[in-house]
Amino acid sequence: MEAKYKSLTIFEFQEKFKDDEDCLKHLSNIKWAKGFKCKKCGHGKYCQGNGKYTRQCTSCNYNESPTCDTLFHKVKFSLLKAFYIVYYVSTNKKGIASGRLVVITTCALSCVFSISLTVVTVSTLFTLKPFCPFYV
Ligand SMILES: [Zn+2]
Numbered sequence: 463m464e465a466k467y468k469s470l471t472i473f474e475f476q477e478k479f480k481d482d483e484d485c486l487k488h489l490s491n492i493k494w495a496k497g498f499k500c501k502k503c504g505h506g507k508y509c510q511g512n513g514k515y516t517r518q519c520t521s522c523n524y525n526e527s528p529t530c531d532t533l534f535h536k537v538k539f540s541l542l543k544a545f546y547i548v549y550y551v552s553t554n555k556k557g558i559a560s561g562r563l564v565v566i567t568t569c570a571l572s573c574v575f576s577i578s579l580t581v582v583t584v585s586t587l588f589t590l591k592p593f594c595p596f597y598v
Contacts (some may be wrong), residue, residue: 507521
């Protein structure tokens with residue numbers, strides 16, 4: 463990993479992400495940092511959609527959530543828990559045992575596997591730039 467990417471400490475992480483809403487807000491800020499563009503029609507204007515931090519295209523009415531097209535899309539458990547899994551998997555250079563993540567997050571092992579496998583896969587594909595929403 464290159465030195466220019468610095469991960470949040472666990473204390474900074476816990477301060478920044480207290481609940482699912484903090485996670486949605488963070489994803490929304492990253493996703494639309496350069497502005498909104500509807501993925502269906504390309505229109506650039508939106509209004510509040512049908513969920514928290516969801517944006518609705520004012521041209522075709524398509525609703526897009528902050529998790530759409532991210533590894534957090536359709537996660538069946540708390541977004542905060544998914545964030546914790548991604549945090550631990552992507553910031554532990556020597557890896558972290560799945561059993562430990564089950565204890566930390568109280569998620570089922572299958573949930574831990576699905577998220578951590580995605581993180582490892584994406585990290586491998588982008589070896590020049592670590593994939594982690596918590597690097598600053
Ligand atoms: Zn649209």
